[in-house]
Amino acid sequence: MQEFPEPIAGRYRLQHCLHHGGMSVVYLAYDELLQHEVAIKLVSNDQFESRQRLQSEIRTLSNLSHEHILTILDHGEFGMYHYLVMPYLKHGTLRERVAKGRLTADEAGKIFAQLASALQFAHNHGIVHRDIKPSNILLDGDNNQHVYLSDFGLAKVIDKGSDLTQTGCLIGTPAYMAPELINKPESVSSDIYALGVLLYHMLTGHVPFKGSSPLAVYWKHMRELPVSPSQLNPAITAPVEQVILRALHKDPRRRFPGAQAMAQAYKNALQPSKDTVAHLAVQSFEPTLARRALKQAGRITLPTVLLKRASIPWWQNPRHNIQKVIISLALLALFITPLSLGFLVGRANAPLPLAEQAQFAQPLQQPPHVPAPQTTPTVHPSSGNAIPQQFKPTSPPHKHKHKHPHNKNGGENEGEQASM
Numbered sequence: 109m110q111e112f113p114e115p116i117a118g119r120y121r122l123q124h125c126l127h128h129g130g131m132s133v134v135y136l137a138y139d140e141l142l143q144h145e146v147a148i149k150l151v152s153n154d155q156f157e158s159r160q161r162l163q164s165e166i167r168t169l170s171n172l173s174h175e176h177i178l179t180i181l182d183h184g185e186f187g188m189y190h191y192l193v194m195p196y197l198k199h200g201t202l203r204e205r206v207a208k209g210r211l212t213a214d215e216a217g218k219i220f221a222q223l224a225s226a227l228q229f230a231h232n233h234g235i236v237h238r239d240i241k242p243s244n245i246l247l248d249g250d251n252n253q254h255v256y257l258s259d260f261g262l263a264k265v266i267d268k269g270s271d272l273t274q275t276g277c278l279i280g281t282p283a284y285m286a287p288e289l290i291n292k293p294e295s296v297s298s299d300i301y302a303l304g305v306l307l308y309h310m311l312t313g314h315v316p317f318k319g320s321s322p323l324a325v326y327w328k329h330m331r332e333l334p335v336s337p338s339q340l341n342p343a344i345t346a347p348v349e350q351v352i353l354r355a356l357h358k359d360p361r362r363r364f365p366g367a368q369a370m371a372q373a374y375k376n377a378l379q380p381s382k383d384t385v386a387h388l389a390v391q392s393f394e395p396t397l398a399r400r401a402l403k404q405a406g407r408i409t410l411p412t413v414l415l416k417r418a419s420i421p422w423w424q425n426p427r428h429n430i431q432k433v434i435i436s437l438a439l440l441a442l443f444i445t446p447l448s449l450g451f452l453v454g455r456a457n458a459p460l461p462l463a464e465q466a467q468f469a470q471p472l473q474q475p476p477h478v479p480a481p482q483t484t485p486t487v488h489p490s491s492g493n494a495i496p497q498q499f500k501p502t503s504p505p506h507k508h509k510h511k512h513p514h515n516k517n518g519g520e521n522e523g524e525q526a527s528m
Contacts, residue, residue: 304355347377
C-alpha cells in the first residue's frame with residue numbers, strides 16, 4: 109500500500125487497497141471530515157496516459173448524474189498524485205457475486221434493468237463506456253438490489269476519435285469486446301455486445317470465449333459462435349436465450365438498437381406473451397429458436413403471416429388437427445368424384461336387354477365365308493339411330509316369352525351412394 113504520512117487533501121486517510129489495475133490503484137479511505145468510508149482512486153503524475161484517462165473520467169462523470177452511475181465526491185491533486193473520490197460500496201462487485209455461483213433469470217433481470225438504464229442515459233449524452241464488465245458494476249442496498257455502473261476511464265464521445273488510444277492497440281477487456289472493434293471505432297452497438305456477454309456471464313457463470321491469451325480470446329470473438337447458453341444452464345428459456353444471442357451477433361446491425369430496448373426484450377422474455385413470442389419469432393436468426401420460444405410460451409399460435417416468415421411448417425401449428433380433417437375430406441372427395449362419374453357413364457353405356465340382344469345374335473352366326481362387318485356400333489333402341497343393313501335379321505327373330513324386369517333407378521342409386 110502506498111504510504112502517506114498525512115491524510116490526502118487533509119481529510120482522506122488510506123486504509124487498504126481495494127483494486128490494483130494497470131492504470132490506477134483504488135484504496136479504501138476514511139474521510140475524517142465527514143467521518144465515513146470512501147473509495148479513492150490514485151494515479152501518479154509520471155503516468156501520462158493514466159493521468160489523461162483519470163481527467164477524462166472526471167469530465168465525463170461531471171456531466172452524468174444518474175441513480176445507477178457512481179458519482180464523484182471529490183477530486184484533485186496531492187503531491188505527485190491525482191485522485192478521484194467516490195462512495196464506498198461495501199457489498200463489493202458483480203464479479204464477486206458471480207464467482208459464488210450463477211444468477212437466476214430474475215436476479216439477473218433486476219441487475220440488468222438498472223445497468224441498462226444507466227448505459228442508455230450515457231448513450232443519450234453521447235458517451236460510450238467501452239469497459240462494461242462485472243468488476244465495474246458495484247452492488248449496494250439490501251440483498252444487493254441496487255447497482256452502480258462505475259469506471260468511465262475508457263469512456264469516449266460517440267463518433268469522436270480519441271487521443272488516448274495508441275495506434276495498433278485494442279482498448280478494453282478482451283472477454284467483453286465486440287468483434288468489429290478490430291477495424292471500427294467504438295459505438296453504442298459495441299456496448300450492447302458487452303451487455304450480451306455480461307448477461308451470458310451472469311446466467312451461465314462463464315464468459316462466451318476463453319483463451320490462453322488476450323489475442324486468442326479476441327480471435328474467438330471474431331471467428332467463433334458461442335456455446336448456446338441453455339447448454340450450460342438448462343434453466344435458461346428459449347426467449348431469454350434469444351435475447352442473449354441477438355446481443356452477441358457478429359454483425360452490429362443485427363443487435364439491439366439500444367440498451368433500453370435490450371432490457372425491455374429481456375423483461376418480456378421473462379414473462380412471454382403472444383405478442384412477445386411473435387416478435388421474437390420474426391426477428392429470430394434460426395426458425396428453430398422461434399419454435400422453441402413458442403414451446404416455452406405455452407404453445408401460443410402465431411398469426412399465419414408470422415408463421416410464414418419464421419418458416420414454421422403447418423403441421424407444427426397447434427391447429428393442424430383441424431387442417432388434417434379438412435385435407436382428408438378433400439382427398440376423399442377427389443377419390444369419390446371420378447368413381448361416381450364412372451357409375452353414371454357405365455349406366456349410360458349399359459348392355460342391351462337379353463330380348464333385344466337376341467335380334468343381333470343370328471346375323472353374327474353366319475358361315476365363315478361371309479365377311480364380318482367393318483364396324484359394330486352398339487346401338488341403344490332409345491337412340492333412334494337406324495340399324496345398318498348388314499345387321500338386319502334374315503329370319504324372324506326368336507321371341508322370348510320371359511320378361512326381364514329392369515330397374516331403371518338401380519344405376520342412379522349406386523351413383524348417388526358412391527358420391528355421398
